[in-house]
Structure formats: C-alpha cells, structure tokens
Amino acid sequence: MSTGTGTGTGTGTGTVPLPPRPSGVREVIGYNWPMYAGGLAAMAGGLALAPRLPRVPATLARTGALAAAALLMGSTAACWWVYDHSELYSLDWLTGLLPDGPGDHLVISTGLDEVSHPLALRYPGTRQSVVDLYDPALTTEGSIRRARRRVPPRPGxxxxxxxRLPVATASRDTVFAVFAAHELRLAPDREALFAEMTRTLRPGGTLVLVEHLRDRANTAVFGPGAWHFMPRREWLRLADGEGLHSVAETRIANLVTALVFRRGAE
Structure with a gap:
C-alpha cells in the first residue's frame, strides 16, 4: 500500500493525480488527536503525581496511567490492523456477499467517503451515485470535520x-452505508435514513451496512470509545422497521461487521 497521494499516468494527457489512499492509522490519529492528547496527558499526569501521593492514591494514579497507556496502544494497534492491514478497502470480503456484483448502486456518506472509489474500480461497468449527508448540526464529531478536510467529497x-436522498424510488440494486449511519446520533435520523435507503432499492435489492459494533471485541480495544458505535440490535431494529430481511453477515478483521439486508420482492 502506498504511503501518500500518488500520481498516475494518463492516456496522452501527462500525469493526473490519484485519490489519496484510504485512511490508515496515521490519519485516524490525526482525525482524533484530541483523544490521543487527552490519553497521553492522563498517563503523564498519573505518573508524575504518583511519587507525591500517599500509598493508596499513588497506586491508583499509576494504575490509571497504565490503563490509559494500554488503551492508547490497543486502539492504535486495532486501527492499524483494520485500516492498514485488512481487506476492508480491497473489498475482497464483498465477493461472497454479492457474487453477482452490486449492479446500479448508491453510496451513503456522512462526511468521509472512502468506499465509492474502490467500488468504482472493482465494478467499472456499474452505475454509481454518491450522496453525502454531512451537516455540522447533525454530524457533530470534530474527527469528521478534520477527516473531511483531508478527503473532500468526490466530484459529482x-x-x-x-x-431526503436525491435518488429516484426503486432505482438501485444495492445501497452501501459504510461507517456512515452511526454518525447520525439521533434515532429519528437513523430511522429516516433507513426509510429512504429502502425507498431507493428495487424489489429484491440489497443494503450493505458496514460498521464497528458496540460489542465485546470493540470495547476491549477501544474502551469507552466503543460507545460511539451502535449495538447490533439497533441495526436489526432499523432494518426490521423497514421490512428488510437479514440475509448475510461477515466479520472483517474481527472488529468490523458487514450486515446484508434485502428488500422483499413485490
């Protein structure tokens, strides 16, 4: 994998810029630097205070510092494993879920779209639309604002x-929501999105939802940060509310889950 934005050779037009590689651990740290800074400050503060405290408080300070260090190292290693090392953005995991390909498909983004380009490269004969839902009033995480500055929306x-998705009713074979839906922090917004995604699907169409889940594995490596994710039951609830049927599920790098739902044939 390349380590930055590269260039490619065009056909008779010289060199043209290639899109940046998908975000890896370095970018994730950059997007979330206040969290990392806070963790380092807690670790340094605990170690600095411990020698000045009585025995029991000193033990607690050292334990807190070690816990902060373990959380930082564990979450950083997990990000490297998922975003730099796994098949997440190569989309190899998708072949078993969509053996016939995605057909005409829609990609949903909430500020950071790093899947539409790999999809376009993997399935060049398909029609693709991308809809960005980014709204600072709804998507309040500072990490999304920082990520968006590095990876602006693709042209078109x-x-x-x-x-309201600006896509015709029953016009798409597949809808992809990859690390997008959880950024809608209010349940009514998630419910509205699922209703709209279902509306755009043709009868028998497929919704591919890719998310970290609030589960034991993610809590073990991300600690309190895992509460930013939704539990599996929330995605099942939203799908069931729109009459979508769960047809497949796969785990990517042990920390990311791809859920596949299908709209009934009419």
Whole structure:
C-alpha cells in the first residue's frame, strides 16, 4: 500500500493525480488527536503525581496511567490492523456477499467517503451515485470535520439529508452505508435514513451496512470509545422497521461487521 497521494499516468494527457489512499492509522490519529492528547496527558499526569501521593492514591494514579497507556496502544494497534492491514478497502470480503456484483448502486456518506472509489474500480461497468449527508448540526464529531478536510467529497457527489436522498424510488440494486449511519446520533435520523435507503432499492435489492459494533471485541480495544458505535440490535431494529430481511453477515478483521439486508420482492 502506498504511503501518500500518488500520481498516475494518463492516456496522452501527462500525469493526473490519484485519490489519496484510504485512511490508515496515521490519519485516524490525526482525525482524533484530541483523544490521543487527552490519553497521553492522563498517563503523564498519573505518573508524575504518583511519587507525591500517599500509598493508596499513588497506586491508583499509576494504575490509571497504565490503563490509559494500554488503551492508547490497543486502539492504535486495532486501527492499524483494520485500516492498514485488512481487506476492508480491497473489498475482497464483498465477493461472497454479492457474487453477482452490486449492479446500479448508491453510496451513503456522512462526511468521509472512502468506499465509492474502490467500488468504482472493482465494478467499472456499474452505475454509481454518491450522496453525502454531512451537516455540522447533525454530524457533530470534530474527527469528521478534520477527516473531511483531508478527503473532500468526490466530484459529482450529491447532497442529501437523512429524510431526503436525491435518488429516484426503486432505482438501485444495492445501497452501501459504510461507517456512515452511526454518525447520525439521533434515532429519528437513523430511522429516516433507513426509510429512504429502502425507498431507493428495487424489489429484491440489497443494503450493505458496514460498521464497528458496540460489542465485546470493540470495547476491549477501544474502551469507552466503543460507545460511539451502535449495538447490533439497533441495526436489526432499523432494518426490521423497514421490512428488510437479514440475509448475510461477515466479520472483517474481527472488529468490523458487514450486515446484508434485502428488500422483499413485490
């Protein structure tokens, strides 16, 4: 994998810029630097205070510092494993879920779209639309703002809201929501998005939802940060509310889950 934005050779037009590689551990640290800074400060503060405290508080300070260090190292290693080392962005995991390909498909983004380009490269004969739902009032995480500055929306990206996707009814074979839906922090916004995604699917169409889950594995490596993710039951609830049927599920790098739902044939 390359380590930065590269260039490619065009056909008779000289060199043209290639899109940046998908975000890896370095970018994740950059997007979330306040969290890392806070963890380092807690670790340094605990170690600095411990020698000045009585025995029991000193033990607690050292334990807290070690816990902060373990959390930082564990989450950083997990990010490297998922984003730099796994098949996440090569999309090799998708072949078993969509053996016939995605057909005409829609990609949902909430500020950071790093899947539409790999999809376009892997399935060049398909029609693709991208809708970005980014709204600072809804997507409040500072990490998304920082990520968006590095990876702006691709040319041709449409602007939408959870309750209005600018895509025709029953016009897509597949909808992809990759690390997007959890950024809608309010349940009514997630419910509106699922209703809209279902509306755009043709009968028998497929929704591919890719997310970290709030589960034991993610809690073990991300600690309190795992509460930013949604539990599996929330995604099942939203799908069931729109009459979508769960048809497949796969785990990527042991920490990411791809859930596949299908709209019933009419």
């Amino acid at each position: 990206t449409l602007t939408g809201t959870p309750s």
